[in-house]
Amino acid sequence: MNQPTYYELYKLLCTHNNLKIFFIFVFHLFLMKILVCISCVPDTTSKINFKENDTVFDDQGVQFVINPNDEFGLTRAIWFKEKVGAFVDVLHVGQASADPTLRKALAIGADKAIRIDTPALDAFVVADQISNYLQANPYDLIIAGRESIDYNGSMVPGLVAAKCDIAFVNTCVQLEIDGSTATATREMDGGMEVLSVDLPLIIGSQKGLVEENDLRIPNMRGIMQARQKPLEVVTAVESLAKSAIQNFEKPAPKAAVKLIPADDIDQLIDLLQNEAKVL
Amino acid sequence: MSILLFAESQQGKLKKGSTELSSYGFALAKQQNTTFTIVTINCEDADQLANYGASKLINLKMETKHFEAHAYATALAEIATKEDAKIILIGSSADAKYMGGILAGKLQAGYVTNVVGLPTSNDPLTVKRSVFSNKAFANTTLAGAINIIGLSNNVHEEISQDSSTTVEQQDVQTTAKCTQASLEQSEGKATIADADVVVSGGRGLKGPENWGLIEDLADVLGAATACSKPVSDMGWRPHSEHVGQTGKPVATNLYIAVGISGAIQHLAGVNASKIKVVINTDPEAPFFKAADYGIVGDAFEVLPKLTEKLKARA
Ligand SMILES: Cc1cc2nc3c(=O)[nH]c(=O)nc-3n(C[C@H](O)[C@H](O)[C@H](O)COP(=O)(O)OP(=O)(O)OC[C@H]3O[C@@H](n4cnc5c(N)ncnc54)[C@H](O)[C@@H]3O)c2cc1C
Ligand SMILES: Nc1ncnc2c1ncn2[C@@H]1O[C@H](COP(=O)(O)O)[C@@H](O)[C@H]1O
Numbered sequence: 001m002n003q004p005t006y007y008e009l010y011k012l013l014c015t016h017n018n019l020k021i022f023f024i025f026v027f028h029l030f031l032m033k034i035l036v037c038i039s040c041v042p043d044t045t046s047k048i049n050f051k052e053n054d055t056v057f058d059d060q061g062v063q064f065v066i067n068p069n070d071e072f073g074l075t076r077a078i079w080f081k082e083k084v085g086a087f088v089d090v091l092h093v094g095q096a097s098a099d100p101t102l103r104k105a106l107a108i109g110a111d112k113a114i115r116i117d118t119p120a121l122d123a124f125v126v127a128d129q130i131s132n133y134l135q136a137n138p139y140d141l142i143i144a145g146r147e148s149i150d151y152n153g154s155m156v157p158g159l160v161a162a163k164c165d166i167a168f169v170n171t172c173v174q175l176e177i178d179g180s181t182a183t184a185t186r187e188m189d190g191g192m193e194v195l196s197v198d199l200p201l202i203i204g205s206q207k208g209l210v211e212e213n214d215l216r217i218p219n220m221r222g223i224m225q226a227r228q229k230p231l232e233v234v235t236a237v238e239s240l241a242k243s244a245i246q247n248f249e250k251p252a253p254k255a256a257v258k259l260i261p262a263d264d265i266d267q268l269i270d271l272l273q274n275e276a277k278v279l
Numbered sequence: 280m281s282i283l284l285f286a287e288s289q290q291g292k293l294k295k296g297s298t299e300l301s302s303y304g305f306a307l308a309k310q311q312n313t314t315f316t317i318v319t320i321n322c323e324d325a326d327q328l329a330n331y332g333a334s335k336l337i338n339l340k341m342e343t344k345h346f347e348a349h350a351y352a353t354a355l356a357e358i359a360t361k362e363d364a365k366i367i368l369i370g371s372s373a374d375a376k377y378m379g380g381i382l383a384g385k386l387q388a389g390y391v392t393n394v395v396g397l398p399t400s401n402d403p404l405t406v407k408r409s410v411f412s413n414k415a416f417a418n419t420t421l422a423g424a425i426n427i428i429g430l431s432n433n434v435h436e437e438i439s440q441d442s443s444t445t446v447e448q449q450d451v452q453t454t455a456k457c458t459q460a461s462l463e464q465s466e467g468k469a470t471i472a473d474a475d476v477v478v479s480g481g482r483g484l485k486g487p488e489n490w491g492l493i494e495d496l497a498d499v500l501g502a503a504t505a506c507s508k509p510v511s512d513m514g515w516r517p518h519s520e521h522v523g524q525t526g527k528p529v530a531t532n533l534y535i536a537v538g539i540s541g542a543i544q545h546l547a548g549v550n551a552s553k554i555k556v557v558i559n560t561d562p563e564a565p566f567f568k569a570a571d572y573g574i575v576g577d578a579f580e581v582l583p584k585l586t587e588k589l590k591a592r593a
Contacts, residue, residue, distance in 0.1 A: 044524055044544045048414040068525045127384070147376075149524055151410050151417070154392050158380015161349075167456035168348065170377040173518065183460065187519055188346075188373045190470030195457040204377075207525055208518040242389040242423045246405065249416045251550075257557070257567050262576030265584050268556070269592065271572060276554045278476070278533040279500075 032086040035139040039067045039148040040101045069145025073205030078109035106226035107218035118236035127159035128239035142202040173208030282315035283364035288322040303435040305332035332440035350453040352381035367427045389423025412547035432530040469503040476502035476533040483538020487515035492582040499589045523548035541566025
């Protein structure tokens with residue numbers, strides 16, 4: 001049997017109700033605190049349509065989920081919690097419609113959810129809110145996604161890093177923490193880079209940080225527990241958007257595919273060369 | 280008012296996208312009735328950009344030899360202020376997207392990524408960007424005193440200009456926040472981010488032992504190799520080759536999909552490619568609806584023939 005982890009010890013001690021408060025206090029002193037920033041996005045199979053003269057995304061019949069890049073990060077955070085001990089909070093900037101998604105994050109293992117109650121008008125507003133929250137509530141590790149798969153901004157974590165003047169590692173595919181330093185592997189175009197960096201740190205997480213089958217599906221017990229866990233709604237600070245979407249457009253419809261018989265490869269090469277001009 | 284463009288380099292050499300970005304920079308400067316300045320960092324062949332219409336080319340010499348996002352962002356923020364830049368242009372590489380947010384935060388600048396063309400209006404500055412993984416575009420206005428435009432790959436024509444660009448060197452001191460412990464870079468191989476052609480394989484290839492077929496075709500085309508999500512999940516190929524909505528985006532000239540069904544999440548990530556070719560045994564595979572050219576056929580027969588013929592042609 002391995003040595004019990006801090007987390008197991010913590011859980012064991014916490015079963016003693018009268019000691020609980022005391023131990024939570026003690027463990028808060030030396031367990032890592034992780035904040036996972038979550039954006040709620042349309043499920044990947046959603047039909048993308050717009051309404052009100054193409055100015056607003058039509059969410060009719062759309063199911064919202066935790067942004068996949070954030071889910072990889074959250075799963076790694078829960079891994080830290082279970083293997084070495086950590087407190088894992090999730091944070092969303094947005095409106096009450098996101099609460100079920102936050103409950104899902106609690107059901108798969110986060111300890112507390114925070115929702116900063118304001119429309120997420122753009123990345124600048126979101127980053128202002130997150131940065132402001134971090135000033136009053138410091139964390140050792142902040143996990144965001146490389147990008148949200150709806151608006152594909154890839155902006156929030158970098159903005160937060162600059163505002164809070166902390167280190168940022170984007171497209172992070174491996175993360176180890178030892179005391180107050182992190183070793184993070186960053187995927188770049190055509191390679192990987194291992195970076196050593198001091199905490200506090202914000203990462204942009206993506207697939208690879210955990211494996212696909214490490215992702216968790218909430219079970220009954222988790223869902224029940226999530227109901228008891230805190231979901232704090234925090235008042236937003238004032239902040240101004242720096243960008244605004246005027247309207248949306250759909251790409252022009254595509255011409256039908258040109259089919260080429262499997263035994264006429266020459267024709268394909270000819271078309272690619274002389275018609276499409278890509279060879 | 281001026282425009283500042285950051286042209287990336289790697290190991291001292293300009294990256295491929297820098298000429299497209301510079302061509303866009305020239306067109307933008309003309310549209311905005313102003314001049315533009317190109318900035319490079321630790322670049323040895325920056326003078327190659329001297330005939331793209333910039334009025335000035337500044338090469339910053341920095342102690343950190345490799346890319347470090349915080350140091351680069353600090354240096355660019357400084358030079359942008361010094362040059363009184365109102366628009367900063369950057370690309371869409373992993374490094375650019377890494378650094379862009381930090382730069383915007385430092386300058387309190389407006390910022391948009393995945394921009395697909397020149398601004399459609401100047402007051403307020405309005406650009407079209409791709410959203411929902413290429414399933415839509417959003418016309419977006421920017422309200423920063425300074426604004427950063429992140430240009431998508433492969434959206435602007437490359438045009439060189441006769442120009443009298445002056446070239447300067449400047450030393451900068453900046454502090455990095457991350458220390459590079461090791462670097463693993465595939466030398467001389469095309470990457471998904473900047474290859475003109477990407478050859479991608481799906482579950483239809485049956486197993487990792489058959490990837491030679493994909494690699495051989497990629498080799499004759501000087502292409503990068505990619506794969507669908509299940510292929511990387513099963514460990515047939517590394518995660519870094521996974522393309523699609525939750526993997527790498529592909530915006531290349533020619534995307535060849537072999538044994539890939541064309542699920543909505545896959546198409547979302549590759550649709551920005553100019554020409555798409557599909558090879559699949561199933562004529563009902565959804566990829567045929569998204570492709571420009573298609574062969575209904577068995578990859579194991581079609582690929583060797585295609586590779587052979589392309590080799591003979593070369
Ligand atoms: C949240 C979420 C995110 C996702 N993100 C992505 C993503 O980013 N990228 C991605 O790729 N997928 C993604 N997926 C998965 C996606 O839904 C599909 O499951 C996946 O793309 C299918 O991969 P495939 O085409 O390789 O396999 P399959 O769908 O199994 O298709 C194999 C194809 O090969 C053909 N075939 C079989 N034998 C041959 C042969 N001998 N010669 C030629 N063709 C042959 C078959 O006709 C079939 O069309 C995501 C799914 C979810 C739920
Ligand atoms: N409204 C939001 N609330 C909390 N976190 C967010 C929100 N929007 C974006 N993020 C975080 O920032 C990351 C990048 O988002 P984006 O810049 O929108 O592509 C996401 O993966 C989230 O981790």
